[in-house]
Amino acid sequence: MKILxxxxxxxxxPGIAALxxxxxxxxxxxxxxxxxxxxxxxxxxxxxxxxRITEYYKNGDFFGYAIDGTPxxxxxxxxxxxxxxxxxxxxxxxxxxxxxxxxxxxxGTVSAAREAAIMDLPAISVSQTSHDARDFSYAAxxxxxxxxxxxxxxLSKGTLLNVNVxxxxxxxxxxxxxTQQGKSKWDDVYEERIDPYGKKxxxxxxxxxxxxxxxxxxxHAIKKNYVSxxxxxxxxxxxxxxxxxxxxxxxxLMKL
Amino acid sequence: MKILxxxxxxxxxPGIAALxxxxxxxxxxxxxxxxxxxxxxxxxxxxxxxxRITEYYKNGDFFGYAIDGTPxxxxxxxxxxxxxxxxxxxxxxxxxxxxxxxxxxxxGTVSAAREAAIMDLPAISVSQTSHDARDFSYAAxxxxxxxxxxxxxxLSKGTLLNVNVxxxxxxxxxxxxxTQQGKSKWDDVYEERIDPYGKKxxxxxxxxxxxxxxxxxxxHAIKKNYVSxxxxxxxxxxxxxxxxxxxxxxxxLMKL
Numbered sequence: 001m002k003i004l005x006x007x008x009x010x011x012x013x014p015g016i017a018a019l020x021x022x023x024x025x026x027x028x029x030x031x032x033x034x035x036x037x038x039x040x041x042x043x044x045x046x047x048x049x050x051x052r053i054t055e056y057y058k059n060g061d062f063f064g065y066a067i068d069g070t071p072x073x074x075x076x077x078x079x080x081x082x083x084x085x086x087x088x089x090x091x092x093x094x095x096x097x098x099x100x101x102x103x104x105x106x107x108g109t110v111s112a113a114r115e116a117a118i119m120d121l122p123a124i125s126v127s128q129t130s131h132d133a134r135d136f137s138y139a140a141x142x143x144x145x146x147x148x149x150x151x152x153x154x155l156s157k158g159t160l161l162n163v164n165v166x167x168x169x170x171x172x173x174x175x176x177x178x179t180q181q182g183k184s185k186w187d188d189v190y191e192e193r194i195d196p197y198g199k200k201x202x203x204x205x206x207x208x209x210x211x212x213x214x215x216x217x218x219x220h221a222i223k224k225n226y227v228s229x230x231x232x233x234x235x236x237x238x239x240x241x242x243x244x245x246x247x248x249x250x251x252x253l254m255k256l
Numbered sequence: 257m258k259i260l261x262x263x264x265x266x267x268x269x270p271g272i273a274a275l276x277x278x279x280x281x282x283x284x285x286x287x288x289x290x291x292x293x294x295x296x297x298x299x300x301x302x303x304x305x306x307x308r309i310t311e312y313y314k315n316g317d318f319f320g321y322a323i324d325g326t327p328x329x330x331x332x333x334x335x336x337x338x339x340x341x342x343x344x345x346x347x348x349x350x351x352x353x354x355x356x357x358x359x360x361x362x363x364g365t366v367s368a369a370r371e372a373a374i375m376d377l378p379a380i381s382v383s384q385t386s387h388d389a390r391d392f393s394y395a396a397x398x399x400x401x402x403x404x405x406x407x408x409x410x411l412s413k414g415t416l417l418n419v420n421v422x423x424x425x426x427x428x429x430x431x432x433x434x435t436q437q438g439k440s441k442w443d444d445v446y447e448e449r450i451d452p453y454g455k456k457x458x459x460x461x462x463x464x465x466x467x468x469x470x471x472x473x474x475x476h477a478i479k480k481n482y483v484s485x486x487x488x489x490x491x492x493x494x495x496x497x498x499x500x501x502x503x504x505x506x507x508x509l510m511k512l
Contacts, residue, residue: 042328043298043361050449050457072298072362076444077458102374104492105299106328118358118441145509153504159497176506180493185374188332193306201306202333229506231497236360237436241415241487248409250432250485253401 001027003147004078004087004116007095008038008071008108011056011064015094018136019126020064022144023091030087031056031064032078034071034108039097043111044070051077071112079119089147090116093126094136098164100127100218101182101208104232113160114234122150123160129222130167138173139165142227158235164218164228174225181230182212182219257283259403260334260343260372263351264294264327264364267312267320271350274392275382276320278400279347286343287312287320288334290327290364295353299367300326307333327368335375345403346372349382350392354420356383356474357438357464360488369416370490378406379416385478386423394429395421398483414491420474420484430481437486438468438475 003023007016011033023029035054046069056066065082067074071092079086092112099107109125116123124146128139142165150161166173187209190202212219221228259279263272267289279285291310302325312322321338323330327348335342348368355363365381372379380402384395398421406417422429443465446458468475477484 037304040303041298041300042367044300045296045298045362045460047296047460048293050459051446052455052457073460076460077446080444081446081448081458102490105370105374105490106301111298114361118361142509146506149504149506149509156494156497156500159494173510176509178498178501178504178506180495180498181491188336190307190333190337192337199308201308202337203306204301204303204329204332227509229501231494231501232492233494233497234358234361234492235437235494236488236490236492238412238415238487238489239436241412241489242434242436244412245434245485245487248405248434250402250405250434253398253405253432253483254429 002085002087003027003029004090005029005031006033006071006074006092006112008034008112009096010034010037011066014134015096015136018140019091019094019143022140026144026147030083032067032074032082033064034074035066035068038070038108040106041070041108042106043072043114045072046070053082071108072115075112075115087121089151090121090123091126091143094139095127096133097131098127098129098222099162100164100222101184101212102186104162104181110162117158117160118234120157122155124150124163125160126163128165128167133167138170159231159233162230162232164222166222166225168225172225173227176227177215177221179218179221179228179230180216182217184208184210184212184219258341258343259283259285260346261285261287262289262327262330262348262368264290264368265352266290266293267322270390271352271392274396275347275350275399278396281400282403286339288323288330288338289320290330291322291324294326294364296362297326297364298362299328299370301328302326309338327364328371331368331371343377345407346377346379347382347399350395351383352389353387354383354385354478355418356420356478357440357468358442360418360437366418373414373416374490376413378411380406380419381416382419384421384423389423394426415487415489418486418488420478422478422481424481428481429483432483433471433477435474435477435484435486436472438473440464440466440468440475
């Protein structure tokens with residue numbers, strides 16, 4: 001069993017170390033991850049500049065390959081140029097901080113798994129609430145067990161599972177729920193500051209406004225201490241609007 | 257009528273100038289766009305460093321605001337900190353090069369419009385095939401006419417229209433089609449090269465493998481010289497897989 005692991009927090013993050021260690025119980029793990037933190041880069045890919053591949057060592061032992069690019073870059077160059085064969089499954093994480101609701105759009109963690117799904121590989125992204133998480137053992141255990149289930153049951157081509165795990169010890173977890181992407185969004189606030197030269201600059205802050213209040217959503221599930229598992233795909237067509245727009249007579253735009 | 261215009265090719269691109277000029281026929285245009293080209297940045301947002309806002313002049317006249325960030329950043333800071341009121345409609349483009357099929361995932365042009373859709377604003381992204389396009393007049397005309405139709409008919413909240421226009425004079429356009437996101441993907445190839453110091457580096461190249469052969473898809477529509485209009489949303493839940501997974505007994509993962 002060949003397992004590829006990536007993330008967006010960077011190859012030196014504790015979350016990816018915990019995930020790699022646990023997944024070794026299932027098969028041969030290769031870590032290919034960004035050299036530096038790439039949070040919120042979404043599905044960016046690097047085209048204007050070249051990439052480099054560096055062997056990365058931890059405590060003197062080979063740990064994996066560091067790429068000076070984005071999570072999606074890591075998947076692309078990792079599978080095309082580093083691995084000799086396609087992996088059986090791809091995992092991304094364990095991310096420091098949840099990736100639920102609108103954050104799925106911005107997340108590099110989810111995008112690494114999505115790039116795998118684009119390549120028709122089964123993929124799982126795993127995130128843990130709290131940016132200060134240090135113990136990833138339960139989230140890693142979930143990743144391993146869910147990987148076994150994915151390999152057994154199969155996933156539709158083009159689908160990944162986006163997993164969010166509360167930052168709690170195992171005995172405090174309320175359960176595991178199959179969920180949908182929530183609708184909570186950010187109230188972006190740009191803090192205006194003045195630099196040492198008297199010029200203004202703006203720093204993005206804000207809070208997630210939690211409008212989800214049903215356990216069917218990823219956002220509310222983790223708030224209520226459940227592990228949330230959401231199947232995510234990359235077919236962005238809005239079929240409901242597509243059907244409504246059949247009445248629009250778009251062809252008439254030509255005649256205007 | 258207040259119109260916000262952004263793009264991913266940068267504020268100095270000819271496509272955004274053509275779009276801004278045409279859209280002035282409909283109302284008051286504000287341009288807020290990346291200072292430098294941001295192609296393929298996807299839905300990246302800037303959190304680790306601050307942003308700056310610069311007034312940008314063309315031929316001595318004020319043209320708009322340049323942001324040293326991504327397309328999604330431009331929408332966020334533009335609406336929160338530059339505009340005094342929410343715009344009535346947002347347009348992104350006109351992009352040099354199509355944004356169809358899998359490219360919707362990577363596109364900064366589409367992501368600017370998607371960020372507007374996240375803010376519940378009607379939004380249209382416009383791209384023109386060919387990276388060498390110089391005459392954007394027909395695509396700009398389509399953008400204006402479609403904007404009028406969107407303002408008249410309304411769009412579902414959270415939906416944007418992704419428009420692709422062949423790089424052809426108006427009389428050679430075959431028609432206008434309502435489409436769905438195609439399934440064509442890239443055969444990524446990383447060219448391996450050696451730098452002046454003897455070290456390897458890798459540059460992303462490749463071709464879009466056109467597997468779409470039905471005019472119902474954006475990819476095939478533009479290939480056959482049609483304007484393609486696809487409604488796109490950001491609900492990434494795979495509902496088909498969601499329903500299948502109800503049989504997975506995920507709760508049992510806890511007991512393992």
